[in-house]
Amino acid sequence: METVKTFVRGFDREVLGGGFPEGSVVLLRGPSGTMKSSLAYYILYQNALKGVPGLYVTLEQSAGSLLEHVAGLGLRATEVSEALPILDLSRGREHLEGLVAKIAGMRGPQGPRSVDLLEVLKDKIVELQRATKARLLAIDSWDALESLLEFEDRRGETFRFFQWLRSTGLTSLLISEVYPAGLDAGFEEEFLADGVVHLTMERTTEISFQRRVQCVKLRSADHRAEAYTLLFQDGRFEVARAIG
DSSP: OOEEOOOOBTTIIIIISSSEETTOEEEEEEOTTSOHHHHHHHHHHHHHHTTOOEEEEESSSOHHHHHHHHHHTTOOGGGGTTTSOEEEOTTTHHHHHHHHHHHHHHHOTTOGGGOOHHHHHHHHHHHHHHHHTOOEEEEEOHHHHHHHHTOSSHHHHHHHHHHHHHHHTOEEEEEEEOOGGGTTSOOHHHHHSSEEEEEEEEEOSSSOEEEEEEEEEETTSOOOOSOEEEEEETTEEEEEEOOO
8 A cells, every 4th residue: 555654753664554544534633732733744844845745724823823833843835835835724714704705606696505614625625636736635723623614413524524535535634632631532533534643742750741652543554553752853753762
């Protein structure tokens, strides 16, 4: 099976068995401060540098704020601006409803009731995928997207959305915020996703903490399930054996 590399040193071959299987839906889940967004952008950025285009959808911070953040990490977003566009939905429903209004106007007197916010989002993603030949997608974050779309049947809507993501052929990374105590809870999206990567902040001494990463699920892959220390230095992510 073809795989998508994360370019995190020591993670692809040693932990994931090569990378994320192409076309899979992977959750990057953890509490605030565990570098979920940084890791997702880094994966798409490194792939874009290698000629594999992607699309980053941001709902929680503006594109400008995101670019400032990754610049602080030493990543030069201008080098991949064409291969890694950013779809800025940080204005939430206002932006999507604006697109709905435009579409409704083009469709005539039926009005916005004939257009679904989720369908507008899907159309926009497919439009950008075709324009850029994108093979990777990051949604930052899944929680904000759920809130924006106001799912009534959460399990059913999640199942259908994940199925749609797979149908596009994109390898999708969905960032999800969760409190440390909630990592062991039975989240429906974890059951429905193809892969789940937990990022945590572990206390090592009275005053020291250590970021850790753990691939707890990855369908169609022979992966390792133990936790590793996640390090970031000199513009690169890498993992090392976790020491208790």
